[in-house]
Each structure stands twice: as C-alpha cells, then as structure tokens.
Amino acid sequence: MGLLDLFIASTIPVLKVLLITALGTFLALDRVDILREDARKHVNNVVFYVFNPALVASKLAETVTYESIVKLWFMPLNILITFIIGSILGWILVQFTRPPPHIRGLIVGCCAAGNLGNMFLIMIPAVCKEKGSPFGAPDVCQSYGLAYVSFSMAIGAIYLWSYVYNIVRASAAGTTIESTRLITGQSSRESSTAELGSCTEPLLPSKEPLASEHRIDQYALPRTKQIEMEDSGNKQLLSKLLGNINWKTVFAPSTTGAIVGFMIGLIPYIRKILIGGDAPLHVIQDTASLLGDGAIPTLTLILGGNLLKGLEGSGMQKSIIVGIMVARYIALPIIGIFIVKVRLGFIPADPLYQFVLLLQFAVPPAMNMGVITQLFGAGETECSVIMLWAYALASISLTLWSTLFMFLI
Structure with missing residues (x-):
C-alpha cells in the first residue's frame, strides 16, 4: 500500500468531523440563531445524562466479551498512561505560563x-471502508474496530468523569472561594481590628491552670502519645482525602453506562436476553443504540457552536494554546510510538489494535471538556479558543500521524 493511499485513508475521517463542526458553527451564528448559547447548554445536559451513557452502554454490550477483554487488557493501562503523561505536561505548562486560577484545571484536562x-467512532469505520486500507476485509476490520473503539470510549469516559471532571471542579471551586475571600477580606479585617480594640480582658491567662484542667494526654508516656498522634493524623488525612472526592461524579452517567455495558456483555444470561435479533428484550438494546447514535453528531455540532466564541477571541495567552498543541500533537504521539512499538511482547501483534493504541496518544482534546466547563460555568470561552485551534490543527496533525502510524505497523 502506497504512502499516498495511506494519506487519503487518514484524511477522509478527519474531514467528516470538520464538516459537521463547521455546520455547528454555522448554526450558532447570530443571523441563523439555532444553536444559541442557552440552547447549547440545554443540549449539553441531554448529551451528558442521556446520549453519552446510552452510547457507551450499547456499544460495550454489543462488542465486549470475555475473549475481547483478555485481548484488550493493555488498553486501560495505555489510556491511563496518556492521562498521566498529559497531566504532567499540563502541570508543567501551568507552571511556566501562570494562567488565571479558573482555567488551570482546564489546561491540565485538555492535555x-x-x-x-467520538473521533474513533468516526475514524475507524471510515478507515476500514476506505479503499486500500491496511487492515484487511472491511467487515472484519469494522467488527473488531468497533470492539476496540467501544472499550476505548468506555475506559476514556471513566477516566474523564472521575479524574478530569474533578480537576476542573476543584479549579472552579478554588476560584469561587478566592473571589469570596477577596470580597469579604477587607470587612473581616476591619471587624477583627474592632473586636481587638474593644477587648478589655488579657489575651493570656494570668494564673497557671489547675492540674485537673490539663488534658489526660499530657501525662501519657512520650512513645504512647506519639503513636496516638500519628494514628490521629493518619485518620484525619484519610478522612480529608476521602471527603474531598466527589463520589457522585466518580459514578457519572457515562461511567454508569460503562458499568451496565460491561455487565450485559460479560454475563451470558443477560446478554442472551438483550443482545441479538432473537433476544426477548432486544427492543431495550435497540432503543439504547438509537439514543447513542445521536451522541456523536450532537456533540460535534455543539463543539462547532462553541467554537464561535473561540473565533471572537478571549485574550488568552498564546503560550498556553501553543503549549497545549505541543503537548497533544507532538510530545504525546512521540511517547506513544515508543510505548506501543517497544512493547516487550505485551501487546498483541494485531495491526488494527496497535493503530488504535497509537491514535489514543494523537487525538485532540476530548469534546466533553466543553460540556464540563459549561456545567461549572468556568472557562467556557477559553475552552472554545483551545478547541478551535485544537480541531483546526487536528486536520493536519491527525492526518500526518495516522499516515505514519499505518506505515509503522
């Protein structure tokens, strides 16, 4: 297969995404006024609570089996590596650029x-159908490809809504707290000064406290007291860590959908009832699949509508945008090639599987970053600018990296 054929096979899927995105931008224009800002927020909620869970659950239920799980064991680790390395790159970028606090979580999340x-569900079937595809017969390629993509989508959704969601939430919450302190700080200091000025009692007691007023632990043996203090400190630290986790978001709708999909796919009895044309309750699976099919075009249209803010600009530092592009389109793909190709025999020699693993390092930021920023109302405009540049450059970057990946495998 020639390099030109590989390039064409890589270009078609990216063009499909760009065309739907451009339509979303057109619908959000003032003179068209279909995808207005309030409309996008309402549709975002529908995608978050209905379309995404249905998509993840239906695709996993159809394609995941015990055999595929055994074969795909490395994929969750591979995705985790992309999140960890991306987070490190994002943290480094934050240290260098010193952005406003409310977008620090957004920057780390985008990296x-x-x-x-969504990108995989569009790209993989298109690559399989394209003439000259290096992955064999289109039907076989698409069948295996959907299994890989569904698993990737489910694991990615779990990491996104349990990890990145909480990073953005903490960043937005920290900004709110800081703003409240700035507003109330002066009045609090004035109040404290007034209270100190009117105080007539000495700040320290004039007499030694009686022995009975001492705490019991003051008379404990030094070693016993140290152990008790360490145990108390460990318990407080554990309680603080567990208390800071938003457990509701760990089991976000998409994560719940992934759990349901795994249960249906892996439990034979439930699978026979729901999956297949002869299944007694196949109408439930068909309905979930029908709802899930609406997630990809809807998310892509909303992305296009959100990009309109990016076209208007937000005064973002250019260094932030450049840093995110370098992290996602240069650093991560190079690291991905090293991880996947120097696999030490851990990864199966299936070319399509390796192609999906490599692509996980080269795709643009998740579209759901826009959903997350709109849910918190923090960094929406900045997210639009990042997405504008990310998906504009994806047409070049993803095409070139896809061509190289196909050549390597």
Whole structure:
C-alpha cells in the first residue's frame, strides 16, 4: 500500500468531523440563531445524562466479551498512561505560563484527556471502508474496530468523569472561594481590628491552670502519645482525602453506562436476553443504540457552536494554546510510538489494535471538556479558543500521524 493511499485513508475521517463542526458553527451564528448559547447548554445536559451513557452502554454490550477483554487488557493501562503523561505536561505548562486560577484545571484536562470515543467512532469505520486500507476485509476490520473503539470510549469516559471532571471542579471551586475571600477580606479585617480594640480582658491567662484542667494526654508516656498522634493524623488525612472526592461524579452517567455495558456483555444470561435479533428484550438494546447514535453528531455540532466564541477571541495567552498543541500533537504521539512499538511482547501483534493504541496518544482534546466547563460555568470561552485551534490543527496533525502510524505497523 502506497504512502499516498495511506494519506487519503487518514484524511477522509478527519474531514467528516470538520464538516459537521463547521455546520455547528454555522448554526450558532447570530443571523441563523439555532444553536444559541442557552440552547447549547440545554443540549449539553441531554448529551451528558442521556446520549453519552446510552452510547457507551450499547456499544460495550454489543462488542465486549470475555475473549475481547483478555485481548484488550493493555488498553486501560495505555489510556491511563496518556492521562498521566498529559497531566504532567499540563502541570508543567501551568507552571511556566501562570494562567488565571479558573482555567488551570482546564489546561491540565485538555492535555490529559483525548477524544477517545467520538473521533474513533468516526475514524475507524471510515478507515476500514476506505479503499486500500491496511487492515484487511472491511467487515472484519469494522467488527473488531468497533470492539476496540467501544472499550476505548468506555475506559476514556471513566477516566474523564472521575479524574478530569474533578480537576476542573476543584479549579472552579478554588476560584469561587478566592473571589469570596477577596470580597469579604477587607470587612473581616476591619471587624477583627474592632473586636481587638474593644477587648478589655488579657489575651493570656494570668494564673497557671489547675492540674485537673490539663488534658489526660499530657501525662501519657512520650512513645504512647506519639503513636496516638500519628494514628490521629493518619485518620484525619484519610478522612480529608476521602471527603474531598466527589463520589457522585466518580459514578457519572457515562461511567454508569460503562458499568451496565460491561455487565450485559460479560454475563451470558443477560446478554442472551438483550443482545441479538432473537433476544426477548432486544427492543431495550435497540432503543439504547438509537439514543447513542445521536451522541456523536450532537456533540460535534455543539463543539462547532462553541467554537464561535473561540473565533471572537478571549485574550488568552498564546503560550498556553501553543503549549497545549505541543503537548497533544507532538510530545504525546512521540511517547506513544515508543510505548506501543517497544512493547516487550505485551501487546498483541494485531495491526488494527496497535493503530488504535497509537491514535489514543494523537487525538485532540476530548469534546466533553466543553460540556464540563459549561456545567461549572468556568472557562467556557477559553475552552472554545483551545478547541478551535485544537480541531483546526487536528486536520493536519491527525492526518500526518495516522499516515505514519499505518506505515509503522
């Protein structure tokens, strides 16, 4: 297969995404006024609570089996590596650029979370159908490809909504707290000064406290007291860590959908009832699949509508945008080639499987970053600018990297 054929096979899927994105931008224009800002927020909620869970659950239920799980064991680790390395790159970028606090979580999230679902669901079937594809017969390629993509989408959704969601949430919450302190700080200091000025009692007691007023632990043996203090400190630290986790978001709708999909796919009895044309309750699976099919075009249209803010600009530092592009389109793909190709026999020699693993390092930031920023109302405009540049450059970057990946495998 020639290099030109590989290039064409890589270009077609990216062009499909760009065309739908351009339509979303057109619908959001003032003179068209279909995808207005309030409309995008309402549709975002529908995608978050209905379309995404249905998509993840239906695709996993159809394609995941015990055999595929055994073969795909490395994929969750591979995705975790992309999130960890991306987070490190994002943290380094934050240290160098010193952005406003409310977008620090957004920057780390955009570097960490790639588009592991929607982009793959468009790209992989298109690559399989394209003439001259290096992955064999189109039907076989598409069947295996959907299994790989569904698993990638489910694992990516779990990491996104349990990890990145909480990073952005913490960043937005920290900004709110800081703003409240700035507003109330002056009045609090004035109040404290007034209270100190009117105080007539000495700040320290004039007499030694009686022995009975001492705490019991003051008379404990030094070693016993140290152990008790360490145990108390460890318990407080554990309680603080567990208390800071938003457990509701760990089991976000997409994560719940992934759990349901795994249960249906891996439990034979439930699978026989729901999956297949002869299944008694196949109408449930068909309905979930029908809802899930609406997630990809809807998310892509919303992305296009959100990009309109990016066209208007937000005064973002150019260094932030450049840093995110370098992290996602240069550093991560190079690291991915090293990890996947120097695999030490851990990864099966299936070319399509390796291609999906490599692509997980090269895709643009997750579209759901826009959903997350709109849910918190923090960094929406900045996210639009990042997405504008990310998906504009994806047409070049993803095409070139896809061509190279196909050549390597």
